[in-house]
Amino acid sequence: MSELKLIGKPAQRYDARDKALGITKYGADFVMPGMLHAKVLRSKYPSAKILSINTHEAERLPGVKAIITAKDVPYNERASNVVGQTTEIGAIQAIQPVLAKDRVRFLGEPIALIAAESLEIAEKATNLIKVDYEKLPVVSDPIEAMKPSSPLVHEGSNILAKWKIAKGDIEKGFKESDVIVENTYYTQFQDHAYMELEGGVAWIDNDEVINIRLTTQVIEHYRDVAKVLGVPESKIRVIGTFIGGGFGGKEDVTVETFLALLVQKTKKPVKLIYTREESILAHDKRHPFVMKYKTGAKKNGKLVALKAELVSDAGAYAYLSPWVLLYATVHASGPYDIPNIKVDSKTVYTNNIFTSAFRCFGGTQVCFAYESQMDELAHKLGMDSLKIREINYIKRGEKLPAGQRIESTVALTETASRAWKALEKPNKSKKGKRIGRGFASMMQSYGRLTMLHDSSHAWVGIEMDGSLIIRTGVPDLGGGQGSSLVQIASEILGIPGEDISIHLTDSSLTPLAGTTTATRQLYMSGNAVLQASRNLRNMILSRASQMLNVSKEELDLTDKKVIVKKGKKEIPLVDVVKEMAADGLPRNSFAMFNAPFSKPLNSEMEQYERVFPDFTFGTQAAEVEIDEETGKIKVTQLVSSYDVGRVVNRNSVEGQMEGGAVMGIGYALLEDIKSEKGIIQAKNLAQYLIPTSLDVPEVKTIILESKTGLGPFGAKGIGEPSMTPTAAAIANAIYDATGIRFTSLPITPEKIIMALKKKE
Amino acid sequence: MKKYTLHMVVNGEEISIETKPNATLLEVLRDELNLMEVKEGCGQGDCGACAVILDGKAVNSCLTLAMQAEGREITTLSGLNKNGKIHPLQKSFVSHGAIQCGFCTPGMIMSAKALLDKNPHPTRDEIKIAISGNLCRCTGYKKIIEAIEAVTKGKEEKEGENVRA
Numbered sequence A: 001m002s003e004l005k006l007i008g009k010p011a012q013r014y015d016a017r018d019k020a021l022g023i024t025k026y027g028a029d030f031v032m033p034g035m036l037h038a039k040v041l042r043s044k045y046p047s048a049k050i051l052s053i054n055t056h057e058a059e060r061l062p063g064v065k066a067i068i069t070a071k072d073v074p075y076n077e078r079a080s081n082v083v084g085q086t087t088e089i090g091a092i093q094a095i096q097p098v099l100a101k102d103r104v105r106f107l108g109e110p111i112a113l114i115a116a117e118s119l120e121i122a123e124k125a126t127n128l129i130k131v132d133y134e135k136l137p138v139v140s141d142p143i144e145a146m147k148p149s150s151p152l153v154h155e156g157s158n159i160l161a162k163w164k165i166a167k168g169d170i171e172k173g174f175k176e177s178d179v180i181v182e183n184t185y186y187t188q189f190q191d192h193a194y195m196e197l198e199g200g201v202a203w204i205d206n207d208e209v210i211n212i213r214l215t216t217q218v219i220e221h222y223r224d225v226a227k228v229l230g231v232p233e234s235k236i237r238v239i240g241t242f243i244g245g246g247f248g249g250k251e252d253v254t255v256e257t258f259l260a261l262l263v264q265k266t267k268k269p270v271k272l273i274y275t276r277e278e279s280i281l282a283h284d285k286r287h288p289f290v291m292k293y294k295t296g297a298k299k300n301g302k303l304v305a306l307k308a309e310l311v312s313d314a315g316a317y318a319y320l321s322p323w324v325l326l327y328a329t330v331h332a333s334g335p336y337d338i339p340n341i342k343v344d345s346k347t348v349y350t351n352n353i354f355t356s357a358f359r360c361f362g363g364t365q366v367c368f369a370y371e372s373q374m375d376e377l378a379h380k381l382g383m384d385s386l387k388i389r390e391i392n393y394i395k396r397g398e399k400l401p402a403g404q405r406i407e408s409t410v411a412l413t414e415t416a417s418r419a420w421k422a423l424e425k426p427n428k429s430k431k432g433k434r435i436g437r438g439f440a441s442m443m444q445s446y447g448r449l450t451m452l453h454d455s456s457h458a459w460v461g462i463e464m465d466g467s468l469i470i471r472t473g474v475p476d477l478g479g480g481q482g483s484s485l486v487q488i489a490s491e492i493l494g495i496p497g498e499d500i501s502i503h504l505t506d507s508s509l510t511p512l513a514g515t516t517t518a519t520r521q522l523y524m525s526g527n528a529v530l531q532a533s534r535n536l537r538n539m540i541l542s543r544a545s546q547m548l549n550v551s552k553e554e555l556d557l558t559d560k561k562v563i564v565k566k567g568k569k570e571i572p573l574v575d576v577v578k579e580m581a582a583d584g585l586p587r588n589s590f591a592m593f594n595a596p597f598s599k600p601l602n603s604e605m606e607q608y609e610r611v612f613p614d615f616t617f618g619t620q621a622a623e624v625e626i627d628e629e630t631g632k633i634k635v636t637q638l639v640s641s642y643d644v645g646r647v648v649n650r651n652s653v654e655g656q657m658e659g660g661a662v663m664g665i666g667y668a669l670l671e672d673i674k675s676e677k678g679i680i681q682a683k684n685l686a687q688y689l690i691p692t693s694l695d696v697p698e699v700k701t702i703i704l705e706s707k708t709g710l711g712p713f714g715a716k717g718i719g720e721p722s723m724t725p726t727a728a729a730i731a732n733a734i735y736d737a738t739g740i741r742f743t744s745l746p747i748t749p750e751k752i753i754m755a756l757k758k759k760e
Numbered sequence B: 001m002k003k004y005t006l007h008m009v010v011n012g013e014e015i016s017i018e019t020k021p022n023a024t025l026l027e028v029l030r031d032e033l034n035l036m037e038v039k040e041g042c043g044q045g046d047c048g049a050c051a052v053i054l055d056g057k058a059v060n061s062c063l064t065l066a067m068q069a070e071g072r073e074i075t076t077l078s079g080l081n082k083n084g085k086i087h088p089l090q091k092s093f094v095s096h097g098a099i100q101c102g103f104c105t106p107g108m109i110m111s112a113k114a115l116l117d118k119n120p121h122p123t124r125d126e127i128k129i130a131i132s133g134n135l136c137r138c139t140g141y142k143k144i145i146e147a148i149e150a151v152t153k154g155k156e157e158k159e160g161e162n163v164r165a
C-alpha cells in the first residue's frame, strides 16, 4: 500500500467546529410544535411491595394528557437470556418490567409515566399520584445476599451468574511458590457523570412509525421498544443525536421506551429530559467488586499461581452484569503468563441501583487487584517492580491463563519502561508532604465478545460533483467516531474532508453499525468504511484506466484527481464520475465487516479458546503528593503509555488517553455514590465529585504504534483501555509514599489520615 | 403565576420579554430566546455548562433568576459570532482538539472569555482556576487549557473565516 497521507496526523474533527459555535443539537435541544412534556414517577424505597397506585387526582389535573402505569404497557415483562448460564444457577432468563407493577427492587425504579402540556403540570401530576407501599427487607451487600438467609431480590436465587477459569494445579502452584501475597480488594459504585443528561423527543409519522430522537450509544434498542409496544420493529425508528458523553451509561435503554409509550398513547410529540438527580437514580453504575486474591511467585520473581474470587454487585436487575463479570473473569490475571490459575466469579442481585456497562467493563476493578498484587510481590521479594513485571508479561503468540492466544503485539515492556522514565524529576519533598511513585500495566479487550458474531455496515457513495457521502449507523459519543471514518474515506479516495458528509446513527436510514460500546467503532465501522471506500476506489480507477489507457495499478486518487503515479497525466475525479454515470455503472459501495466468530461460552467451561477479537496493552505511571496533616492526595504527575496499534487521528487518541486517565483519577480518589442500605447518598454533582481542572495534572501521553491491531491500518482500540490501570497506578504510588497498602477505592483523605495514625 | 416584562440586552440586542418571576435565566435563554447553545448539565450550579457572561462576569445561568438580569447585558456563546466571524477561542478549541462531546464547550468558552477580557495574559494556573467551575468529563482538561493559553500567547489571535449561516 502506498504511503498514508492523512492517517496518523492530528486532524481537526469535522464535528468540532459546530460544537465550538454552539450549533450542534443534543438530545435536549429539539422542540416540536404541540409537544407534551413527560415525567417519570419513581419508587421511594429500595425494596417494597406496591399495594396500590392511584392516579385519579393526577388525571383530573387540567393539562395532563396521559398517565401510564404497568397495566397500560402492552408487553411490560421483559425477559432476557442470561449469557452462558446453563446449569446450577437456574437464572437462565432475567425478568424485568418496564414499569414496576406490584414490587419495587431499587430506589428510583420507574412506576408511572406522565405526559402533560407543560413540564410544571407534569411535575405536579407526578406528585399527585398516590402509591401505597409495604416496605420489604433490603439487601444491599452482595456477600450477605449470597447467604441462604438473605431476602431474595428475585425468585430463585440472588446469584445471577457465575464464571470460572482453571488451569494447571493451583494447590501445587502455591506449594511451589517461594512467596505468596494475599489480599481482598474492594471497589465502589461509580457514576458516569456525563455532562449531557439523558433525554429526547419522540413523535409519530403518518405511516405510524414512531420516531424517537435521543441521545444514545445504541440505536438498535428500537427492537426492544417495538417488543414493549407490541408493534413491528419496522415501525420504530431511533435517531441518535450527537452524544454529550456516554461512557457506557447510555448503552442500556434510557428514555426511548417511555417516550414511545407516551407517543403511542397520546399520538402527540413528547419530550422527556432527566434532571441530574433523576439521571443518577435512573442509569446504571460501575459494579462494586469484592476481589479476594492470592498470588505466588518463585524467588526469581516468576509467577507460579494465581487464585481469585470475584463477587460483583449486580444491583436490582440483570442488565449487562453477567457480561461484565465474564470480562472481569477473563482479565482477572492481567497481562501475565501464569501456569496455575483458578478464578471463580459471581454476580449477585441486591436492592442497590443496577450496575451495567461503564468504560473498562469490569477491566479496571480487576486491574486494581492484580496490579496491587504485583507490587506486593515485588516488595516482598525485594525486587524492582518493573523487573518482576517484565519477567512475567505475556508475549505475542502465547496463551492467556484464560486460554485465548494473543495474536497482536504486546508492547508492555516498552510502555512500562517509557512511562516510568517519563516521570519528571520528583518534586522536592516538602515538610509535611510525602511523595510517592507507582505504575500499573494492563490489558483490555477491544471489540465485542466474539461469540456475539459482531458486524458493522457502511455505505459510501460519490456525488456527480465529486463530493462524497458516507452512511453508517454509528452513534458518535464525542470520541470522534464519525470524524475518524471521514478521515479513512478521505485517505482512500483522495477527497478532502470538507467535501465529505457523513450521516450517522439513524436506525431506519443508515446501515446498522452496531453499538458505540466495547471500544469497537473504529475497529468495526472503521473497517466497514475502509472496505466500502476501497471498493469504490476500485470502481473509479477501473473506469479511469480505460479513459487514460493505463492499468489500474498505475493510478492513484488524490486531491479529487486521478493521477498516473509515474507520469504527468491526470484527470479530474468528476470527469470519471460523469463517465461512470453515463455508462450506468454504480457509484457507491455497501460493505459489511465481520469480527472473528467463536462458539458460545458457558459457565461450566474452565478454559476459553477465544473470547475477544484482540487486546490493547499499556501502562500508566503516577506520582502523588500526600499531605500528612490533612490526608489530601494530589496526583502531581500522570503518564499514560499505550500501543494503540495505529493512530488514525492523533488528537482523538491523545484526547481519549488524557480523558480516560482523568476519569481514572476520579475513580481512584473521589468518586463514590455511597449507597447505604440501597439509598444513594451522593445525589447531585455537588455531592458526587468528579475531577475539576484543579484536581488533576496535565496527563502526559506516550503513543506507540505496532500496526498489529485488527482495526483499519492496524489500529487497536483506546477508548476504554485509557482508564483501566489508573487507580492501580495511583494506589501503588500511595504505597510508595506511605508504606500503606490501600485495598479499597476511593482512597480518600479520611482513609489516609486513619491509616497514618494507625501506623504510628 | 403572574408574568412580568423583563428587559435585557442579549448578545447586543435589546430584548423585552414576558416571563414568570421564578424563571431562571437559563430557562429564558433556552426556552424563550431559543439560545440552545446554553446547556443544562445539572440545573444546580455544579457543572458550569450553562455559563454565560453577565455584565462582564461568567455566571451560571441556572442559578441566576431571570429577574436579576433586568437591565443588564448578557453574552452567550453565539454572541461571539455576531460579527459573522469565528472567535479566536472557538478556533483554538477546534484546532487544539479541546472538544470531544462538546457539551461543556459553550460554558467553557464563556468562562475563558470572561477571564481573558479581564486578564489577557493569564498564567496556566489562572486558566485552571477560571475554568474550575466548568466540568468536563471527556478531555481531562489538558487540551482545553492549551487551547485557551494559545489564544493568550497570540498564537490564535486572528479571527477566523466567516461563520456559515
Ligand code: FES
Pocket: B039, B040, B041, B042, B043, B044, B045, B046, B047, B048, B049, B050, B051, B060, B061, B062, B063
Ligand atoms: S446547569 Fe448550571 S451549573 Fe450545571
Ligand code: FES
Pocket: A195, A244, A245, A478, B098, B099, B100, B101, B102, B103, B104, B105, B135, B136, B137, B138, B139
Ligand atoms: S468535551 Fe465532553 S464534557 Fe467536555
